[in-house]
Amino acid sequence: MNAVDGSAHVPQESYAEELEEELPSLLVIVLDVSPAGWGTESPPISLKEAVASLLVFANSHLALNHSNEIAVLAAHSSTVRFLYPPRQTTSSTDESADGNSTNNNGSQGAKGRVGGLTTEEGADPSLREGSPSSGAAGASMYRQFRVVNEAVVEQLDALLSKTSVADIAQPSNPDVAVETSMVSGALSIALSYINRQTGGGEATSGEDVTAAKRARILLVSVCSDLAAQYVPIMNCIFAAQKMKVPIDICKIGKDTVFLQQAADTTGGVYIHLDHPKGLTQYLMTAFLPDRLLRTHLVLPTQSSIDFRAACFCHKRVVDIGYVCNICLSIFCQPPADRSCAICSTVFDPLELSDLTKQPVLIRPNGQKKKAKKKAKRDEGSATPAPAPAAAAS
Amino acid sequence: MSDSDGSYNEASSPESEEVSQLRSSSSGGGMNTRSTRRSNAELRSTTGGGYIWEDSIQRPWDIVQEDEGGSLATAIADLVQSNKRKRLFYEQTPLQRGIIRHLILVLDLSSAMADKDMRPSRYQLSLQYAVQFVNEYFEQNPISQLGVIGMKDGIAHLISQLGGNPAEHITAIQALRKDEPAGVPSLQNALEMARGALYHVPSHGTKEVVIIFGALLSCDPGDIHKTILTLKTERIRVRVVGLAAQVAVCKELCKQTNDGDFLSTYGVILNEQHFKELLLSACTPPASTKTEKSAKGKSASELMRMGFPSRIVETTPSFCACHTRLLKGGYLCPRCNVKVCSLPTECPACGLTLILSTHLARSYHHLMPLRNWYEVEWPEAKRSKASSCFGCHKPFAPVPPTISSSGSSTKIRISTTSSGSTATVSHQDKSTATHTSAAGPTGSTGRFRCPTCHRQFCIDCDLFAHEVLHNCPGCEATSPVSRRQNASSSSKAAAAAAPAFTTAPVQV
Ligand SMILES: [Zn+2]
Ligand SMILES: [Zn+2]
Ligand SMILES: [Zn+2]
Ligand SMILES: [Zn+2]
Ligand SMILES: [Zn+2]
Ligand SMILES: [Zn+2]
Numbered sequence: 001m002n003a004v005d006g007s008a009h010v011p012q013e014s015y016a017e018e019l020e021e022e023l024p025s026l027l028v029i030v031l032d033v034s035p036a037g038w039g040t041e042s043p044p045i046s047l048k049e050a051v052a053s054l055l056v057f058a059n060s061h062l063a064l065n066h067s068n069e070i071a072v073l074a075a076h077s078s079t080v081r082f083l084y085p086p087r088q089t090t091s092s093t094d095e096s097a098d099g100n101s102t103n104n105n106g107s108q109g110a111k112g113r114v115g116g117l118t119t120e121e122g123a124d125p126s127l128r129e130g131s132p133s134s135g136a137a138g139a140s141m142y143r144q145f146r147v148v149n150e151a152v153v154e155q156l157d158a159l160l161s162k163t164s165v166a167d168i169a170q171p172s173n174p175d176v177a178v179e180t181s182m183v184s185g186a187l188s189i190a191l192s193y194i195n196r197q198t199g200g201g202e203a204t205s206g207e208d209v210t211a212a213k214r215a216r217i218l219l220v221s222v223c224s225d226l227a228a229q230y231v232p233i234m235n236c237i238f239a240a241q242k243m244k245v246p247i248d249i250c251k252i253g254k255d256t257v258f259l260q261q262a263a264d265t266t267g268g269v270y271i272h273l274d275h276p277k278g279l280t281q282y283l284m285t286a287f288l289p290d291r292l293l294r295t296h297l298v299l300p301t302q303s304s305i306d307f308r309a310a311c312f313c314h315k316r317v318v319d320i321g322y323v324c325n326i327c328l329s330i331f332c333q334p335p336a337d338r339s340c341a342i343c344s345t346v347f348d349p350l351e352l353s354d355l356t357k358q359p360v361l362i363r364p365n366g367q368k369k370k371a372k373k374k375a376k377r378d379e380g381s382a383t384p385a386p387a388p389a390a391a392a393s
Numbered sequence: 394m395s396d397s398d399g400s401y402n403e404a405s406s407p408e409s410e411e412v413s414q415l416r417s418s419s420s421g422g423g424m425n426t427r428s429t430r431r432s433n434a435e436l437r438s439t440t441g442g443g444y445i446w447e448d449s450i451q452r453p454w455d456i457v458q459e460d461e462g463g464s465l466a467t468a469i470a471d472l473v474q475s476n477k478r479k480r481l482f483y484e485q486t487p488l489q490r491g492i493i494r495h496l497i498l499v500l501d502l503s504s505a506m507a508d509k510d511m512r513p514s515r516y517q518l519s520l521q522y523a524v525q526f527v528n529e530y531f532e533q534n535p536i537s538q539l540g541v542i543g544m545k546d547g548i549a550h551l552i553s554q555l556g557g558n559p560a561e562h563i564t565a566i567q568a569l570r571k572d573e574p575a576g577v578p579s580l581q582n583a584l585e586m587a588r589g590a591l592y593h594v595p596s597h598g599t600k601e602v603v604i605i606f607g608a609l610l611s612c613d614p615g616d617i618h619k620t621i622l623t624l625k626t627e628r629i630r631v632r633v634v635g636l637a638a639q640v641a642v643c644k645e646l647c648k649q650t651n652d653g654d655f656l657s658t659y660g661v662i663l664n665e666q667h668f669k670e671l672l673l674s675a676c677t678p679p680a681s682t683k684t685e686k687s688a689k690g691k692s693a694s695e696l697m698r699m700g701f702p703s704r705i706v707e708t709t710p711s712f713c714a715c716h717t718r719l720l721k722g723g724y725l726c727p728r729c730n731v732k733v734c735s736l737p738t739e740c741p742a743c744g745l746t747l748i749l750s751t752h753l754a755r756s757y758h759h760l761m762p763l764r765n766w767y768e769v770e771w772p773e774a775k776r777s778k779a780s781s782c783f784g785c786h787k788p789f790a791p792v793p794p795t796i797s798s799s800g801s802s803t804k805i806r807i808s809t810t811s812s813g814s815t816a817t818v819s820h821q822d823k824s825t826a827t828h829t830s831a832a833g834p835t836g837s838t839g840r841f842r843c844p845t846c847h848r849q850f851c852i853d854c855d856l857f858a859h860e861v862l863h864n865c866p867g868c869e870a871t872s873p874v875s876r877r878q879n880a881s882s883s884s885k886a887a888a889a890a891a892p893a894f895t896t897a898p899v900q901v
Contacts, residue, residue, distance in 0.1 A: 080870035087781060185870030188858075192784030192866050195857045231761060232864045234754035239862040242532075265751060305704040307724075309750035319703070319727035320745070322696045325493065327760050328536075328753045334696055342760055347696050355698055 024067035025290050026197050026215040028190040029054060034077040034181035037222030037253060044252060044276035054220065055152060057283040059145045071193055072152050074159055075186035083155040084148050181223045184232035190217050191239050217247045218287055224254040227317050230310035233258050240266045248287050252276050257317055260305045271300055313341060322355065493598040494537035494678060495555060496530065497587040498523060502545035505608035506574040511665055515636055516574045518665065519605050522672050523566050529676045531559040535752040536737065540590050541565060542583050546576030547612050549586040580642065581613035581620050591629055600629040603675045606643060607636040617642060621649045630679065634671045635661040678759060700727045701750045714741045758863035766855055769840035777849060784854035784866045789840055843867050
């Protein structure tokens with residue numbers, strides 16, 4: 001049954017060979033920090049708690065093998081930022097694109113808001129104090145843990161405090177925050193980073209990637225609307241599948257269509273958190289074991305997978321779509337100008353009217369005459385309904 | 394399973410591929426894909442000589458230059474880079490390609506394949522690559538079909554039927570491994586069989602034949618030129634991968650069936666790696682050729698209505714509508730909620746074509762190719778503040794202090810030229826070479842910039858983004874909102890809108 005979804009093309013045998021030696025693995029955590037996701041009226045779990053859980057998880061990953069590595073990315077609604085390892089301070093191309101919140105008033109407002117999102121206390125320092133990295137624990141902490149924790153908290157703090165309200169406002173309606181985050185960007189960067197860490201350009205073909213190092217991605221997602229990023233996300237999914245990088249999804253809040261496909265196609269785990277307060281436990285039990293261990297474990301399975309797609313014309317999620325047979329673009333309705341918006345092919349008008357016709361009611365025998373009459377009348381009134389059928393036959 | 398793919402071909406109209414206005418006529422080839430171009434660069438494919446044995450002797454140590462410190466590290470790094478650079482030109486016009494393809498892979502199983510000039514033998518290696526070809530083909534063309542034919546003992550053997558299931562073809566090819574190559578090949582027989590297999594193919598799909606040809610002869614029952622003409626009229630395109638040397642009839646075959654373009658369709662291998670590249674380049678959907686375009690008088694492309702069913706898992710088994718088998722799970726038709734067990738298929742109840750959306754999505758990078766990135770020159774690198782690759786974090790080579798941020802630097806790069814002969818740096822050049830290496834460590838910055846988002850990337854990320862990912866990490870990480878923001882500094886708006894955001898969450 002699964003053989004049809006394309007994942008069967010990835011040979012499975014090679015995994016068994018790897019069992020012999022314990023290879024270091026690289027874990028890339030992508031944390032969705034979109035304000036719209038975390039700033040709902042009653043967030044099931046606060047960002048502060050989530051970050052604390054993630055750091056525990058990250059530390060456990062590092063503790064499993066001394067050569068294990070980790071990278072943490074934050075996907076904001078307008079930008080993507082490396083939390084760990086932090087980018088060198090001199091690099092500021094991303095700074096400039098972050099949206100300049102030079103205005104004092106604006107950034108103050110943003111700061112207060114971010115504090116409000118994360119904790120009840122309000123101010124930034126609370127985010128830092130609450131993290132496991134500070135205070136007395138810091139002194140006796142394993143160095144690697146502290147380095148990661150401090151970098152993540154510091155960078156996240158910098159990112160959130162710099163977010164201005166305008167950054168997250170919708171273009172059409174500035175009073176409403178965008179309900180999306182740069183998940184495709186974060187995944188693209190994560191895959192580029194994995195590509196470099198697991199052998200770089202020498203293994204772009206994807207064959208030897210597994211030999212060097214194993215890598216996986218964990219995406220903690222809160223936002224629900226990713227339809228605008230359909231094609232880039234699908235590209236990421238196929239690249240990950242080629243590189244044999246599983247994408248694990250930890251979903252807080254509403255289900256998101258394409259992320260289920262991501263986990264399914266790449267062989268990752270998809271968990272929708274029923275009790276987000278127990279995030280640490282979810283992470284430790286379901287996401288900590290790496291790919292090799294997972295073959296021996298009973299993992300939470302996806303009960304059902306949403307395979308819907310997004311149309312190219314309105315970025316609407318559709319389950320029945322119209323597909324151009326030249327370029328395979330998906331449209332939610334037959335295009336008004338009878339041509340494909342992507343490849344500008346002109347469609348056959350006859351076929352097109354066939355698609356738009358309404359269902360014809362079949363009447364019992366007694367009413368045959370009446371029905372015929374009615375059909376005639378329909379034809380006369382130029383309804384698209386029965387006309388093409390007659391023309392075709 | 395194998396014929397289930399055919400279901401939505403039924404709804405097709407006579408002729409669908411359309412003239413692409415976008416297609417540039419710059420390169421003569423019908424299919425100037427990245428890989429064929431790469432191979433072109435490497436070998437003698439230009440007809441005017443350039444055979445590897447005609448070149449001057451090429452010694453690897455000639456191209457290596459020591460830097461001032463007597464170290465080879467920079468020279469090696471530069472060589473590696475220039476090799477990567479060769480691969481850096483990508484097709485970026487969204488071509489109209491035949492995405493629903495029908496391809497027959499013809500394997501030479503004649504005694505010529507027993508030759509051991511490739512390890513372990515031509516026969517075993519070509520079977521091994523054939524398996525890779527099948528995998529790669531279905532990876533890139535998930536809704537296409539493939540069939541395999543063998544040439545042995547003067548006749549054509551059907552190895553596997555035209556179908557959409559890769560596992561079937563692979564099993565059939567693997568089964569050949571135990572056999573021994575024998576007899577002579579017959580191109581005509583194989584082509585006629587391929588023609589028969591492709592006869593019923595709906596016209597909106599492509600019809601292609603890929604031949605792995607090890608022999609230097611073809612033992613045919615009739616006039617092969619007649620077959621070639623029939624192939625041409627039926628618009629079947631033939632590609633040949635020659636293992637030994639160029640054969641006139643193969644050249645004629647490719648020329649006739651590909652609109653006179655045999656350069657990109659007929660290749661003779663140089664080594665194992667090149668064999669693989671030539672073969673796998675046939676996996677990329679071909680661009681429509683001139684004859685195909687001109688043959689389309691009427692516009693008859695059509696829109697297909699398709700359903701994207703969701704997968705369900707049930708606790709109790711239930712019957713599928715297609716085979717009435719008891720199964721726990723399956724796919725639900727989005728229109729009538731009937732359960733089917735496999736995709737792609739046609740809904741048995743309402744007739745809707747059901748397909749996995751991931752099947753369609755695999756080909757989207759052909760539609761929306763990533764723009765080529767251009768190399769950043771030293772002065773520009775100096776002006777920009779980026780010090781590491783946006784994708785992978787790798788720090789860039791530092792800008793040498795001698796570079797001024799205006800004006801252009803002369804750039805001399807030790808490079809291998811396209812014909813494979815090496816531009817060796819002669820003694821006269823040496824002084825200039827060392828001069829530039831003083832100015833810039835390698836001559837090139839190793840930075841590449843996306844023309845859309847202006848982020849800088851390293852060469853590995855450039856390759857990765859164009860070959861595997863098909864996304865620009867920089868563009869994807871920049872929201873249209875913030876781009877708009879940068880354009881107009883809207884601090885006023887931000888201050889005004891601030892209260893709207895602060896009120897709600899604070900109460901929590
Ligand atoms: Zn639409
Ligand atoms: Zn189209
Ligand atoms: Zn069935
Ligand atoms: Zn149905
Ligand atoms: Zn890079
Ligand atoms: Zn870009």
